[in-house]
Amino acid sequence: MERTTLLRKMQLIIGVLLFIGMLISLYNVFIMVPTEKKMGIVQRIFYFHVPSAMMSFLAFFTVAGFSIAFLVKRNLWYDRVAVICGEIGVLFTTIALITGSIWARPIWNTYWSWDARLTTFLILWFIYVAYLMLRDYVGEDERGARFAAVFAIIGTLDIPIVYFSIRWWRTLHPSPVIAGGEGSGLHPDMAYTLFFSMIVFVFLFLFLVIARLRVENSRMILAEIKRTHILSSN
Amino acid sequence: MLIFCLLVVVIFSFTFDPGSEYTKEAAPGILWVAFTFSGMLGLNRTFSHEVDTGSIHGILLAPIDRGAIYLGKTIGSFIFMFIVEIFTLPFFIVLFDLNLENHFLQLVTIIFLATIGFVAVGTLFSAMTVHTKTRELMLPILLFPVMIPVILAAVNATGSILNLDEWSKILGWIRILVAFDLAFIVLSYLTFDFVVEE
Numbered sequence: 001m002e003r004t005t006l007l008r009k010m011q012l013i014i015g016v017l018l019f020i021g022m023l024i025s026l027y028n029v030f031i032m033v034p035t036e037k038k039m040g041i042v043q044r045i046f047y048f049h050v051p052s053a054m055m056s057f058l059a060f061f062t063v064a065g066f067s068i069a070f071l072v073k074r075n076l077w078y079d080r081v082a083v084i085c086g087e088i089g090v091l092f093t094t095i096a097l098i099t100g101s102i103w104a105r106p107i108w109n110t111y112w113s114w115d116a117r118l119t120t121f122l123i124l125w126f127i128y129v130a131y132l133m134l135r136d137y138v139g140e141d142e143r144g145a146r147f148a149a150v151f152a153i154i155g156t157l158d159i160p161i162v163y164f165s166i167r168w169w170r171t172l173h174p175s176p177v178i179a180g181g182e183g184s185g186l187h188p189d190m191a192y193t194l195f196f197s198m199i200v201f202v203f204l205f206l207f208l209v210i211a212r213l214r215v216e217n218s219r220m221i222l223a224e225i226k227r228t229h230i231l232s233s234n
Numbered sequence: 235m236l237i238f239c240l241l242v243v244v245i246f247s248f249t250f251d252p253g254s255e256y257t258k259e260a261a262p263g264i265l266w267v268a269f270t271f272s273g274m275l276g277l278n279r280t281f282s283h284e285v286d287t288g289s290i291h292g293i294l295l296a297p298i299d300r301g302a303i304y305l306g307k308t309i310g311s312f313i314f315m316f317i318v319e320i321f322t323l324p325f326f327i328v329l330f331d332l333n334l335e336n337h338f339l340q341l342v343t344i345i346f347l348a349t350i351g352f353v354a355v356g357t358l359f360s361a362m363t364v365h366t367k368t369r370e371l372m373l374p375i376l377l378f379p380v381m382i383p384v385i386l387a388a389v390n391a392t393g394s395i396l397n398l399d400e401w402s403k404i405l406g407w408i409r410i411l412v413a414f415d416l417a418f419i420v421l422s423y424l425t426f427d428f429v430v431e432e
Contacts, residue, residue, distance in 0.1 A: 071428055130375045133372070133375060134363075134366070134376060138366050139367065146428050147429065150362070150425045153425065154421060154422075154425070157417060158379075161413065164383075165382070165383035165410050166386065168410070169386060169390065
């Protein structure tokens with residue numbers, strides 16, 4: 001029961017912080033920050049696009065980390081966290097792909113281009129959808145967890161190779177604006193907005209993870225109740 | 235597997251007018267679609283016989299390193315797939331009216347390297363998908379996204395060879411193939427234990 005209350009309290013605290021942060025971030029993005037000179041209003045989607053992309057990477061690194069931890073320690077909670085992060089990672093990757101397309105339409109004059117970063121993201125999406133499907137289709141809990149962990153490790157190591165092979169092929173994505181080369185850089189207001197939005201997305205990520213952990217927790221408690229009930233009724 | 239592979243090549247050659255200028259551009263892609271599809275057919279069956287008859291337990295009980303089982307299975311799948319590819323290649327060259335001059339060995343090298351990468355990961359995944367409800371469907375879903383670097387490198391390298399490009403142009407793709415092969419043979423060898431344990 002302690003875990004239940006702890007999770008509920010954490011969700012409440014993070015939820016409140018997230019709500020306040022989200023309001024400030026929306027104010028920043030839509031009212032405070034200056035409009036970009038060349039791209040115009042559509043550039044504002046950048047403050048959702050970049051954090052979503054970052055969060056999907058964070059999610060997938062967490063998946064890989066917890067998968068290795070699961071294979072070493074064999075604690076089913078590690079597997080649960082990995083699956084949860086996989087689900088949330090797919091969600092953020094989807095958001096990043098869609099917002100990117102919306103931005104690309106007026107700027108590049110096309111929704112999609114076979115650029116290294118775009119294509120890598122698409123492959124990333126496919127790999128982690130496959131990861132979730134594998135987890136579902138194996139059925140048996142422990143075996144499914146093992147398979148999914150092995151697949152997650154292979155998938156994570158595959159991503160850099162995918163990226164380099166596609167970069168060899170062709171590339172178009174704007175070069176990174178943060179810590180990029182010469183000529184890159186953001187207006188201070190923009191940098192602040194992006195940074196703030198990034199923090200809000202981290203909170204959103206944590207909020208979703210805890211919400212999903214609560215579901216898993218309830219499921220485990222339910223399974224426990226079922227078991228004791230069946231045992232006592234016999 | 236061989237007949238299937240030949241059929242894919244033949245069907246694709248129907249979709250283009252003979253002598254059309256696009257044929258040459260599409261040829262590498264068609265070759266590798268045929269190879270990956272027929273390779274998938276073979277990989278699907280890598281473990282299905284053992285699991286269905288229960289002899290997998292016997293193999294696992296054998297007092298040898300589990301990695302050896304993985305390497306054996308991989309080499310077996312590799313030989314099958316490579317033979318199919320080598321037999322398909324003459325048909326492909328004839329049907330698409332290609333002129334390889336003295337680049338034949340280079341093409342075989344590319345096929346050799348790409349096939350290693352393909353079966354290295356494919357054998358590992360096959361050991362997993364054999365336990366899923368939808369075996370034949372699950373393997374391509376797992377394998378294709380991971381295989382992207384191999385397919386991309388193989389198709390582009392084949393394209394360069396068919397254009398009779400310089401060796402240096404193909405070298406970059408060969409590097410990607412070798413890196414992929416090495417990384418995933420080692421990784422699959424190490425993780426195979428976790429897949430087959432009971």
